[in-house]
Amino acid sequence: xxxxxxxxxxxxxxxxxxxxxxxxxxxxxxxxxxxxxxxxxxxxxxxxxxxxxxxxxxxxxxxxxxxxxxxxxxxxxxxxxxxxxxxxxxxxxxxxxxxxxxxxxxxxxxxxxxxxxxxxxxxxxxxxxxxxxxxxxxxxxxxxxxxxxxxxxxxxxxxxxxx
Amino acid sequence: xxxxxxxxxxxxxxxxxxxxxxxxxxxxxxxxxxxxxxxxxxxxxxxxxxxxxxxxxxxxxxxxxxxxxxxxxxxxxxxxxxxxxxxxxxxxxxxxxxxxxxxxxxxxxxxxxxxxxxxxxxxxxxxxxxxxxxxxxxxxxxxxxxxxxxxxxxxxxxxxxxxxxxxxxxxxxxxxxxxxxxx
Ligand SMILES: [Zn+2]
Numbered sequence: 346x347x348x349x350x351x352x353x354x355x356x357x358x359x360x361x362x363x364x365x366x367x368x369x370x371x372x373x374x375x376x377x378x379x380x381x382x383x384x385x386x387x388x389x390x391x392x393x394x395x396x397x398x399x400x401x402x403x404x405x406x407x408x409x410x411x412x413x414x415x416x417x418x419x420x421x422x423x424x425x426x427x428x429x430x431x432x433x434x435x436x437x438x439x440x441x442x443x444x445x446x447x448x449x450x451x452x453x454x455x456x457x458x459x460x461x462x463x464x465x466x467x468x469x470x471x472x473x474x475x476x477x478x479x480x481x482x483x484x485x486x487x488x489x490x491x492x493x494x495x496x497x498x499x500x501x502x503x504x505x506x507x508x
Numbered sequence: 509x510x511x512x513x514x515x516x517x518x519x520x521x522x523x524x525x526x527x528x529x530x531x532x533x534x535x536x537x538x539x540x541x542x543x544x545x546x547x548x549x550x551x552x553x554x555x556x557x558x559x560x561x562x563x564x565x566x567x568x569x570x571x572x573x574x575x576x577x578x579x580x581x582x583x584x585x586x587x588x589x590x591x592x593x594x595x596x597x598x599x600x601x602x603x604x605x606x607x608x609x610x611x612x613x614x615x616x617x618x619x620x621x622x623x624x625x626x627x628x629x630x631x632x633x634x635x636x637x638x639x640x641x642x643x644x645x646x647x648x649x650x651x652x653x654x655x656x657x658x659x660x661x662x663x664x665x666x667x668x669x670x671x672x673x674x675x676x677x678x679x680x681x682x683x684x685x686x687x688x689x690x691x
């Protein structure tokens with residue numbers, strides 16, 4: 346869902362889903378340049394029913410909802426070592442493409458990512474699972490690519506304390 | 509609490525300093541590691557005085573490092589006096605060539621930066637540190653033990669001197685927060 350932000354959207358949408366018997370599971374909501382955005386997974390009714398239930402909320406044209414059926418959830422395999430990549434610098438075309446290509450070429454899988462543009466400053470923070478033993482090589486290649494783009498990049502192992 | 513500075517106060521600089529403009533990211537000087545300085549160099553003493561003057565006129569500013577006024581050098585000032593998150597407080601001071609020699613009790617906390625005005629970030633920092641440095645205008649090494657918010661401020665400023673911003677240390681993809689509201 347994406348649209349003009351206003352107080353109460355989450356309450357309205359989740360209420361419509363609850364009335365339909367749709368069980369809201371994983372979701373993430375944030376505001377992107379002032380737009381309300383919410384990506385969510387729910388189980389229960391079919392896509393057409395959900396679409397219909399959200400009808401009144403999107404009728405005003407301020408909110409856009411796209412409903413699709415997705416396959417059953419897949420048990421994620423333990424994939425490599427979790428790392429955190431920070432990139433910042435002057436905004437220019439292609440920063441995200443260039444640094445994430447380095448991760449992809451090395452078998453890295455991005456599990457979470459945020460980008461922000463504030464004034465001339467572009468910031469990217471990505472959580473990425475890297476195949477065991479590849480971090481040093483990835484960091485070296487990232488530094489080369491970042492140098493060419495005139496941005497700063499750091500790659501750190503994510504600390505995980507299981508309590 | 510014993511005084512690690514042996515009575516040193518900013519007055520010892522003998523200079524009121526000048527308020528300098530603060531540079532913001534993505535200015536390259538913020539990402540360049542600053543060289544060590546000669547603490548007795550009059551230019552370094554002047555720089556420390558300028559940093560103090562600039563910090564004092566900046567609302568909510570608890571620390572400022574040389575790269576933030578466009579000078580690549582290991583000099584910074586800190587003053588967390590009156591801050592609600594502070595425990596140990598050593599008043600306003602300036603340090604050259606500072607190094608963290610002990611860091612324990614890591615805690616997350618949200619921090620901002622005058623050089624990154626529109627964002628804040630959650631950063632894990634040691635809540636207790638021992639820092640070795642030299643006071644500007646002197647040759648004597650000092651050893652400062654502190655905690656809580658003053659420890660966080662010191663680590664943030666020492667990072668600046670090494671060409672690092674809090675953006676390089678945020679705790680995760682959801683640890684970056686927007687200050688400005690786009691509406
Ligand atoms: Zn700062």
